Amino acid sequence: GQQLNQSPQSMFIQEGEDVSMNCTSSSIFNTWLWYKQDPGEGPVLLIALYKAGELTSNGRLTAQFGITRKDSFLNISASIPSDVGIYFCAGRPLIKFYFGSGTKLNVKP
Amino acid sequence: EAGVAQSPRYKIIEKRQSVAFWCNPISGHATLYWYQQILGQGPKLLIQFQNNGVVDDSQLPKDRFSAERLKGVDSTLKIQPAKLEDSAVYLCASSLDKLTSSSYNSPLHFGNGTRLTVT
Numbered sequence: 001g002q003q004l005n006q007s008p009q010s011m012f013i014q015e016g017e018d019v020s021m022n023c024t025s026s027s028i029f030n031t032w033l034w035y036k037q038d039p040g041e042g043p044v045l046l047i048a049l050y051k052a053g054e055l056t057s058n059g060r061l062t063a064q065f066g067i068t069r070k071d072s073f074l075n076i077s078a079s080i081p082s083d084v085g086i087y088f089c090a091g092r093p094l095i096k097f098y099f100g101s102g103t104k105l106n107v108k109p
Numbered sequence: 110e111a112g113v114a115q116s117p118r119y120k121i122i123e124k125r126q127s128v129a130f131w132c133n134p135i136s137g138h139a140t141l142y143w144y145q146q147i148l149g150q151g152p153k154l155l156i157q158f159q160n161n162g163v164v165d166d167s168q169l170p171k172d173r174f175s176a177e178r179l180k181g182v183d184s185t186l187k188i189q190p191a192k193l194e195d196s197a198v199y200l201c202a203s204s205l206d207k208l209t210s211s212s213y214n215s216p217l218h219f220g221n222g223t224r225l226t227v228t
């Protein structure tokens with residue numbers, strides 16, 4: 001089946017620092033999505049990307065659809081304590097979505 | 110707009126018992142998904158519906174899992190009989206995507222899930 005590699009698995013950062021995480025796939029995707037999941041909640045959509053090279057921002061979050069269409073990146077600038085959670089990438093080659101295993105973000109005040 | 114509604118939020122059952130989960134998608138969303146999320150992992154697709162038809166159920170353990178979306182709106186997922194390894198969060202999601210479209214460019218919107226514990 002489709003493989004999505006998400007890295008890093010976890011991060012421990014200081015409040016105010018910038019964060020980067022990425023996902024790579026074994027085949028070309030036509031959509032990349034980024035989600036945040038808090039404990040006991042469902043994933044919440046952060047950013048959706050539909051074109052190779054697309055760069056989209058949502059507040060302090062910026063995500064990019066890689067030009068090879070096999071990767072995507074999420075950056076968080078000036079992290080704050082409420083950024084704590086698990087971030088998932090999701091992508092699809094056509095109809096079916098595949099999810100990464102998540103990046104657990106810890107922010108020290 | 111109202112989000113994806115799921116019930117119950119929590120369920121504890123013994124192995125070999127049966128359980129059912131319910132989902133009501135966002136109004137107007139043609140596509141409905143059931144995902145299984147095991148602790149520490151990303152969601153894994155169990156079944157995908159387009160209106161009341163199944164698009165993909167290749168990862169659904171059909172000997173014990175079943176799902177239906179009879180009127181193309183809400184959906185139920187059933188497990189019978191449950192096993193210990195079925196302990197997970199069952200997430201429902203919906204999207205606007207329609208198979209009649211030439212492209213699929215609608216994101217998934219998730220409910221808060223049902224946490225199942227099988228003892």
